[in-house]
Amino acid sequence: MKVISVPEYCLGCGLCEIYCAAQHDGYDGNVLKAYKRGQPTPRSGLIKFSQISWLNTCMNCDDAPCLNACISGAVKRDEDGIIYIDENRCVQCYTCVMVCPYGHAQPSSKSGRIIKCDLCRDSEGIPACVSHCPNAALKLVQGGAEQ
Amino acid sequence: MGAPLNTGFQMSTPVFKVDRDPDRCIQCGVCINQCANEVHHMDNDGWMWIEDEKCVACQRCAVLCPTRAISITDFPVIYRENSHWGSASIREIYRQAESGGVLLTGMGNPRPYKSYFDHLLLNASQVTNPSIDPLREPMELTTYLGNKGSLITETEKPFLKLKVPIMFSAMSFGSVSLNVQKSLSAAARDMGTFWNTGEGGLHPDLKEFGSCAVVQVASGRFGVHPGYLENSAAIEIKIGQGAKPGIGGHLPGEKVSEEVSLTRMIPAWSDAISPAPHHDIYSIEDLDQLIETLKVATGYRKPVAVKVAAVHNIGAIASGIVRAGADIVAIDGFRGSTGAAPMRIRDNVGIPIEIALAQVDSRLRDEGIRQQASLVAAGGIRSSADVVKAIALGADAVYIASAALVALGCHMCQMCFTGKCNWGLATTNPGLSKRLNPELGIQRAKNLLAAWGHEIQEMMGGMGINAIDSLRGNRLMLRGIGLNPQELDLLGIKSVGD
Numbered sequence: 001m002k003v004i005s006v007p008e009y010c011l012g013c014g015l016c017e018i019y020c021a022a023q024h025d026g027y028d029g030n031v032l033k034a035y036k037r038g039q040p041t042p043r044s045g046l047i048k049f050s051q052i053s054w055l056n057t058c059m060n061c062d063d064a065p066c067l068n069a070c071i072s073g074a075v076k077r078d079e080d081g082i083i084y085i086d087e088n089r090c091v092q093c094y095t096c097v098m099v100c101p102y103g104h105a106q107p108s109s110k111s112g113r114i115i116k117c118d119l120c121r122d123s124e125g126i127p128a129c130v131s132h133c134p135n136a137a138l139k140l141v142q143g144g145a146e147q
Numbered sequence: 148m149g150a151p152l153n154t155g156f157q158m159s160t161p162v163f164k165v166d167r168d169p170d171r172c173i174q175c176g177v178c179i180n181q182c183a184n185e186v187h188h189m190d191n192d193g194w195m196w197i198e199d200e201k202c203v204a205c206q207r208c209a210v211l212c213p214t215r216a217i218s219i220t221d222f223p224v225i226y227r228e229n230s231h232w233g234s235a236s237i238r239e240i241y242r243q244a245e246s247g248g249v250l251l252t253g254m255g256n257p258r259p260y261k262s263y264f265d266h267l268l269l270n271a272s273q274v275t276n277p278s279i280d281p282l283r284e285p286m287e288l289t290t291y292l293g294n295k296g297s298l299i300t301e302t303e304k305p306f307l308k309l310k311v312p313i314m315f316s317a318m319s320f321g322s323v324s325l326n327v328q329k330s331l332s333a334a335a336r337d338m339g340t341f342w343n344t345g346e347g348g349l350h351p352d353l354k355e356f357g358s359c360a361v362v363q364v365a366s367g368r369f370g371v372h373p374g375y376l377e378n379s380a381a382i383e384i385k386i387g388q389g390a391k392p393g394i395g396g397h398l399p400g401e402k403v404s405e406e407v408s409l410t411r412m413i414p415a416w417s418d419a420i421s422p423a424p425h426h427d428i429y430s431i432e433d434l435d436q437l438i439e440t441l442k443v444a445t446g447y448r449k450p451v452a453v454k455v456a457a458v459h460n461i462g463a464i465a466s467g468i469v470r471a472g473a474d475i476v477a478i479d480g481f482r483g484s485t486g487a488a489p490m491r492i493r494d495n496v497g498i499p500i501e502i503a504l505a506q507v508d509s510r511l512r513d514e515g516i517r518q519q520a521s522l523v524a525a526g527g528i529r530s531s532a533d534v535v536k537a538i539a540l541g542a543d544a545v546y547i548a549s550a551a552l553v554a555l556g557c558h559m560c561q562m563c564f565t566g567k568c569n570w571g572l573a574t575t576n577p578g579l580s581k582r583l584n585p586e587l588g589i590q591r592a593k594n595l596l597a598a599w600g601h602e603i604q605e606m607m608g609g610m611g612i613n614a615i616d617s618l619r620g621n622r623l624m625l626r627g628i629g630l631n632p633q634e635l636d637l638l639g640i641k642s643v644g645d
Contacts, residue, residue, distance in 0.1 A: 009584040013177050018213050031213045035173035051578045134211060135584045 001081065001119060002145070003044075003127055003138055005054035010137040012053035016129035017042040023120050023128040039110050043117045044129060055129060055138060058083060058104050058117035059145035066096035066105055066116075074114065081144065084118040087111070102145075149247020158241040161199035164222040165208075171216035178208035178217060183567040183579055205560040207569035239490070250491070251399075253563030253573065255390060255484040255527055255549060258494050262482075263501035263634075264529075267536045268643060270624045272611035279613050281604035287614040288312060288600055290544050292381075292521040293450045294474045304474065305450045307361075307381055309544055310339030311600045312615055313534060315592075316479075316525050316546035317363050317385065317454070319345025321398045321407040321419065322486030322563070323552075324580035325352065327572050330555060330588025332356035337589070338596045341380055343546070346396055346421065348410040349375055361452065364441065366395045367421030369411040373444065381475065382441050383452040384434070386425070389483025389500070389526035391492045392456030395421030399487055401566040404575040435471035442472070450474035457481060457503030457526065458496075462510035469511060469520045476520050477546060478503050482527025484549045486573055487564035500526045501540060505638045508541025508620055531602035540638065541620040554595040555588050 021040035022031040034040040044057035060083055067075045067083060074089035075096055090113040096105045097114070108115045119140075120127040130138045165186060167178075174195060178187040184201045187208060199222060209217045226234040239250055272278040279286070293306030315331045322345060329352070335342040336359040343361040348370015353360075357378030364371050365385040376382055387393065398407075398419035408415035428434050438451050452475035453468045455461070461478065468476050480500025485493065504524050511517040524537040525546035534545050553559065556570040563573035571582030603615075612618050626643040627635045635642055 006584075009581050009586075011181070011582055013181055013211060014175060015177060015211065015213060018173075018175050018177070031173065032171060035175070035214075132213075135582060136587050137584065 001140060001142055002060040003055070003057050003117070003119065003130055003140055005057075006137045006139065007052050007054040008137075009135050010053045010055070011135055012046065012048050013134065014046050015132050015134065016044065016055050016138060017046050019128040019132040020044050020117075023123060024115075029123070029128060041108055041110060041115060043115050044104070045106075056102060056104055057129070058119075059102055060119075061101075062144045064144075065099040065101060069095045069099045071095060078121065080121070082119050082121050083116070084121060085114050085116055087113050090114050151247060152245050157200070157245065159238045160225055161202065161222045162238070163202040163204045164199050164220050165197045165202050166218045166220065167195060167197060168216045168218070171214040173214055173216075175213065177211050177213065181207050181211055181569065183569050183576075203560040203562045204558075205562070205569045206558045210558075249489045251397075251487055251564045252490040252493055252561055253484070253486055253488070254559055254561040255482045256493050256497075257561070260481075260499070262527075263499050263630075263638065264527075264533045264536055266627055266629050266634075267501070267638075267640070268626045268628055269532070269535060269539075269606060269610065270626070271609040276611045278611050279608040281601075281608040284608075284613065286604040286608060287616070288603060290615055292475050292523070292543055294519050295521075296519045305381075305448055306474075307341060307450060308339070309341065311596050312538060312542075312544040312603070313596055313599060314340050314361070314523070314544060314546050315342040315551050316483075316548035317343040317345040317361075317383070317388075318486070318548055318552075319347030319363075319369075319396070319398070320350050320410055321345075321347045321402055321575060322396075323573055324568075324571060324575060324583065325350055325406065326580055326583040326585050326588060327552070327555060328353055329585040330583065330592055331551060332360065333585065333589045334592035334596065335359050338593055340596065343383065344370075346370075346385060347398075347407065347419075348412070349378065350406070350410045354378060363454075364437075365421055366423070366425045367419065369413065369419060369421070372412075376441065376445050376449075379445075379449060381450045381452055382445065383454055383475075383477065384425075384437060384441070384473075385454045386428070386434075387454070387456035387458070387479065388485060389456045389479030389481055389497055390485035391488040392458050392481075392497045394423045394489070394492060397421070397487045397564075399564055399566065402486075402575045404577075407575055431467040431471050434468065434473075438472045452477055452523070454479060454525075456483070456496075457498045457500055459498065461498065461503045462506045465507040465522075466510055466514055466516070469516050473520055475523060476507070477523040477525055478507060479546075480504075480524070480526030483525055484552075485563075500524050500537070502634075502637050504537060504540045504542055505622070505640075509639055512620070531599040532606065534599060535603055535606045535618070536625065538615065538618050539621050539624045541622075543619060551592055551595065554591045555583060556591075 021042040022034040027034035072091045074086045105116045186201045290309040290312040291306045294304040331342045346363045346365030361381045362379040363383045400418045453473040454477035457480045481497030521543040524542035568574040571579045622640050625640045628643045
């Protein structure tokens, strides 16, 4: 599974980033609490270029370079095929940052460890970015990107 | 000659007040990037600012704000109002004294004239005849539009078959975005009804939806060519529009993008102003010729509709239109909407659709020509109850436009003419029009038609009627409440209790 953007209908509003941040780090989707009390860190970033914008997120590659390159086994794939980070194992070598063909994996400004989209695997339902996009410009589709 | 004042000073205070709750605002900037009117901005020090005077109360920021931090209210009135001079009248004079221009506006007549739909009550069966449960028994909504006099003639006349008695009214590409037309056209096709191109021609992307399109021929003749007429379900000659009877369409140059210019076959960024009259129609006889011309041009395979605004003496006008050979007469009441119209015309010209409809239906029946044309009511239909009342007053079907736009996200701010529609509807700006994803738009429009269809069936069932044909012109199903004897007479209905 992966989330894909439909730039044709992306408003560039940034709600995906906001709800992404609120869904992680224990805020449980509470935007107000995340932004007023915490240090919200979106996993996926909105890219704006002229009038076009899209969400840069994990493509869950079939043969994932980050998974292959991780020197400490922190990048893992769960039974649903979702690639996620085991934060306790991350040694901040940033090899995954360099090998990610989509420029998605990034160090957290808080902990320095890697954070990436995990398709909101800890919560029920579809990922927060998809469910909160006001224009259906994000879609959850089956399959990962081929490398 | 009027000339705009060369000063930034404005006499008027803002119309709306935008409040941001600091306890809730997370400075995410969604309001800033969503407002095409540039009401919100953040300065270099991270302060959020609001310019109330730019706000049109479209609610875009308030709806998208993830923490509900924004509320929009009327600006506290500081005008010294009295019962004759309201704040709107005063403000409009300030605006005209500054601009020297005609006041433009959008959407339908908002003035507090009597809404007759709200003074009509429906019947329901009790004891003496049974009501019908639409979930258990068949309930027919299929409607045919066209000349039904053909039953007794040798040649078969063309007609439109509607699975719900509701069509999408004319909204041209240019006045609304292509995504609006994509949404409505596909919804119309899927729901077995029709959409209307308006007078802006048919965009090449929508060619496949020609078979469920009523194509308009208006006084500007924008986008009219043989292929356009041929690729259609019906042709509509637009004589008048409820929002601006007596004047032609007005598409401000700001909305005439390259795409619009190609579809309309006019220069880009130039005002598209349709003449007030059709310059080849100065009488009923001339209308007869144009109807015949269009029928000949399409081999008598398409019904021809004539759309007029509801004005004084509409009964005689409609009679003339039917005698001129129109298969469908569309009447647009004074609540009908527009993308751009002079405010004085929109607010002061025309008559209510309810009275016009009753008058036309009665007149055509009295003259024995009602079967020669179908009647389509337009202008201010807000709900399925309005549809049922319009049909009981004599309509065969209704046109909806405002209701369809509201389904797609319109918040009725009435600023369509600026081309800065924050909901991506009444604009041709690519950055704004992409705010309507047709995938969602199609489903929303279909849901609206489906919901109204169910409600119409419920109301018909209550009346003990199982086919929409039996409701048409069935004014015994209506009673007037709070109407005087003359109004009841004009509507051809009895009073409540009678």
